Amino acid sequence: MKRRTIWLIAVLTFGCLVAPLAAEAQPPTKVYRIGWLRPDSPPSPSQPFPPQEAFRQRLRELGYVEGQNLVTESRYAEGREERLPELAAELVRLKVDVIVAPGTAAIQAAQHATRTIPIVMTGANDPAGQGLVASLAHPGGNTTGLSNLGVELPGKRLELLKETVPQSTRIAVLGNPADPAYAPAMHTVTVAAQALGLHLHGVDLRSAEELDTAFAAMTRAGVDALLVLGEPQLTDRLRGRIVDLAAQRRLPAMCDWRYYVDAGCLMSYGASLIDKYQRAAEYVDKILKGAKPADLPVEQPTQFELVINLKAARALGLTIPPSLLFQADEVIR
Numbered sequence: 001m002k003r004r005t006i007w008l009i010a011v012l013t014f015g016c017l018v019a020p021l022a023a024e025a026q027p028p029t030k031v032y033r034i035g036w037l038r039p040d041s042p043p044s045p046s047q048p049f050p051p052q053e054a055f056r057q058r059l060r061e062l063g064y065v066e067g068q069n070l071v072t073e074s075r076y077a078e079g080r081e082e083r084l085p086e087l088a089a090e091l092v093r094l095k096v097d098v099i100v101a102p103g104t105a106a107i108q109a110a111q112h113a114t115r116t117i118p119i120v121m122t123g124a125n126d127p128a129g130q131g132l133v134a135s136l137a138h139p140g141g142n143t144t145g146l147s148n149l150g151v152e153l154p155g156k157r158l159e160l161l162k163e164t165v166p167q168s169t170r171i172a173v174l175g176n177p178a179d180p181a182y183a184p185a186m187h188t189v190t191v192a193a194q195a196l197g198l199h200l201h202g203v204d205l206r207s208a209e210e211l212d213t214a215f216a217a218m219t220r221a222g223v224d225a226l227l228v229l230g231e232p233q234l235t236d237r238l239r240g241r242i243v244d245l246a247a248q249r250r251l252p253a254m255c256d257w258r259y260y261v262d263a264g265c266l267m268s269y270g271a272s273l274i275d276k277y278q279r280a281a282e283y284v285d286k287i288l289k290g291a292k293p294a295d296l297p298v299e300q301p302t303q304f305e306l307v308i309n310l311k312a313a314r315a316l317g318l319t320i321p322p323s324l325l326f327q328a329d330e331v332i333r
Contacts, residue, residue: 029069032288035096036074037088037106039081039233047240050259051277055100055122058281077106079208079237081178084109092117098287100280103232104180107132111143118293121145122280123271125181127298136298144293145283146276147300151184153256154229155192157269160306161225161254162196163324164267168225170199172218172251174242175229177204185229208238215245223251228265230256239263252316258307261332266312271301305329 043049056066064070073094075087088109091099099114101107102122110119111132125148127133134140136147162168173189175182186202193200201221203214218226226246230236239255243264246253255265257273279299286296306324309332313320325331 031069031071032064032098033071033073033094033096034284035091035094035099036072037084037091037099037101037110038075039077039079039084039103039106040237041078042074042076047263051122051273054274055277055281058278059284062281062285064285077233079233081105081233085112088113098284100284104130104132105233107143111141115142117142118287119143119145120280120283120287120293121147121298123148123273123276125149126151126184129184130180133298136300138294139296139298140294142293144296144298146279147298148181148271149301151181151188153270154185154227155188157254157256158189158192158198158227159196160267160269160324161227161252162198164254164320165225165252165318168198168252170201170221170223170225172201172203172221172223172226173229174203174205174214174218174226174235176206176231176234178206179229179231179233181231182229189227205234205238208234208241211238211241211245215249218251219249226251226253228253228255228260230260230270239265247312247315250316252313252318258305258330261307261309261312264312265309266316266318267306267308269306270304272303272305275303276301307332 066072073091073096075091077083077087084106092113096117098118098120099110100120100122101110104124107119107121107124119142121127121143123146124132127147128135133143190200201223203217205211205214228235228242239260240263243260247264252266255268256270258268261268283296287293306328307330308320308328311332
């Protein structure tokens with residue numbers, strides 16, 4: 001009995017000595033670094049950006065906790081495209097594991113900064129046509145993610161605007177000509193306008209300072225509705241002012257994204273940004289787990305949402321056709 005007691009004490013003592021060593025031998029939790037390269041400004045409490053929170057929430061669901069196994073490095077160009085290369089290079093120096101970028105300008109800046117760090121697009125208009133990827137099915141290189149269908153959708157938006165305001169004949173199209181998708185989008189809108197018997201009045205917006213002048217030009221041209229070509233570098237940043245100026249001039253406005261309607265736009269039609277950013281988070285997860293961007297096909301949006309703002313319609317004295325209300329995914333009252 002005495003020998004057995006001594007043996008048990010020895011075993012327990014050995015276990016107590018080995019346990020801390022085993023704990024010390026455990027590899028530390030991997031901390032992943034995600035770099036955000038954005039052409040716009042940081043969200044503010046007065047103008048939040050729900051899609052980005054949807055991205056974070058999806059990562060949390062996938063097991064990534066900020067401050068524990070995840071660090072996010074966000075860089076914003078504040079609407080100055082010339083800053084994007086510098087910010088992309090900064091993310092590369094920080095040795096992030098993946099760069100997330102919305103819009104062609106940010107994606108191109110990231111690609112010029114690195115050919116090895118994976119890049120996930122949250123949305124790009126015609127990424128294969130612009131040379132961002134080799135093809136949608138086989139991206140090649142270090143870039144993959146999601147496409148916007150931003151070249152195809154403006155024509156559909158014009159159709160919906162005409163259905164909403166059937167008496168309209170002259171439509172202003174507000175866009176940033178520096179955006180690579182601007183020219184093909186204008187072509188799509190022009191073709192749609194010809195089919196609908198509408199006259200287009202293109203209004204270029206190259207800086208925030210030109211916005212008041214742009215709306216003054218619309219007034220002189222006698223337009224009776226507005227189509228906004230959204231893009232993250234300029235027009236999306238100015239959505240609050242764009243919506244306010246359209247309301248002041250009593251111009252029914254069709255916009256790209258739901259968050260324009262939240263700011264007061266009459267209506268929007270486009271891919272669900274919440275869905276797109278959640279899918280971008282899933283791309284990031286796959287890459288952090290070892291998948292190569294070249295092997296992950298670029299996804300095109302499958303969910304589209306028509307959002308109508310009845311409060312804005314009442315302010316404009318408009319009655320939304322019942323057929324459109326029936327089609328709407330959401331009606332803001």
